[in-house]
Amino acid sequence: MKKLLAVSAMMGFFSIIVAGGPAGALDEEPGIYLAQQNQESSAKDDEEKEDDEDFEDKVTAINDPLYAINYTFYNINDILYEVVMKPAAKTYNFFIPVEFRTVIKNFFYNLRFPIRFVNCLLQFKGTKAAQEVGGFFLNTTVGLVGLGDVASYYDLKPSPEDLGQTLGFWGLGNGFYIVYPILGPSSLRDSARFVDSYFLDPVNWLKYDKFGGYSWRTTVAITAYDKFNELSFQLEDIDAFKKAAFEPYIGVRDAYVEYRNKLVDE
């Protein structure tokens, strides 16, 4: 049993990585330029210029002093994806209809409302905070404890906020790029997501004894399943990205940073 939980935990964590990674670049987590936020706009102008006349550019948007380690973990994660996660997810998709998987996805998204809400407040984003509250209320009631996603239809699903973005909002740069084993792409600053999960993720609250003696394994197993379920939607995106890429490590890294920058801007 212990072993099973450990395996499912690993699967879950891996999918986070992958989510943050290839397709995730398109789908999940964010990152930031080393440059200060307030330099963003001028940086963007420069970028446009490079696209153009002078053909020059700032080569990478993020420092990567841990390249050797990151690259190794990237490859290990990739093998894990190909050998374990992808076949598992394909089997899962074969048996579990997309409607059910969507319901699971909705449920967990709704459940993690505290992370998004608190981080809206930390950035004084009143409108977004209100949208989050409205969406959470609507999906919890009309949407039946979050299984349905009614909020989307009423434009009550703003882009998700997290602590990494909050820090970025207040001017903190990425620091440097990190590829976590199983968890995947992140940065020094975006590692703040662990703080989010620890304090604000309801799934994580389960492990406190006062909630009935659950152990951390329950939390890990549930999180793992959630992430695995999320991965089940992304196989095609991940594979398309890998197929189209020449240097997937670089592609994922740059995409991660660009995507995170966009989220911080929003």
Next chain:
Amino acid sequence: MKRKLVGLNIICLAVLLVLPLQVYAADAKATVEVQINKMLARMQEPSFKELPRDGKLAEIRKIINEIFDYQALSERTLGRDWKKFNPQQQTEFVDLFSKLLENVYADRILAYTHEKIEYGKVTDLRENQVEVESYIITTDNKKVPLFYRLMQKDGTWRVYDVVIEGVSMIKNYRGQFRQILTNKAPEDLLQTLREKVKEKPAS
């Protein structure tokens, strides 16, 4: 009389100066919309649905090619490395890179049948370059931002970059190609491209 004419001329001039700005933004958006709608409409037709997979891909590729400027796209992807290629290599690069992108995107487009597309605003990037916002509404009602960057050449608008969820395609490839070209010659990159283009698209 003459005074009146001068006045008229000034008005005409003013109108002419203001007009193009309005017109070109609308045209870029129209170019994208018309082409995308054409593709979606074609994909709905029974005669299209009966085609074998290869036939479908070929048709989609043809429609994509009508709005993409692969020359501009390739130059911008390589950035300053473009000059490291001799004219012959440049031509081959454009040819191979366009084939690769066609394959990848035609494949993806074929997979995206049930989604809806919404169009957003048009932003001027600089003279003769604009960004047209579009959103793919997925079946689970998620909005995926897909922005097209277009430039005007000889009066027509052509796409030179696609930005998905904030990630610019040409910038992403530029980083990858730069990595390859730090240790290798343009010829090696071309060889890698040749092999990649030959690979069978995943089913």
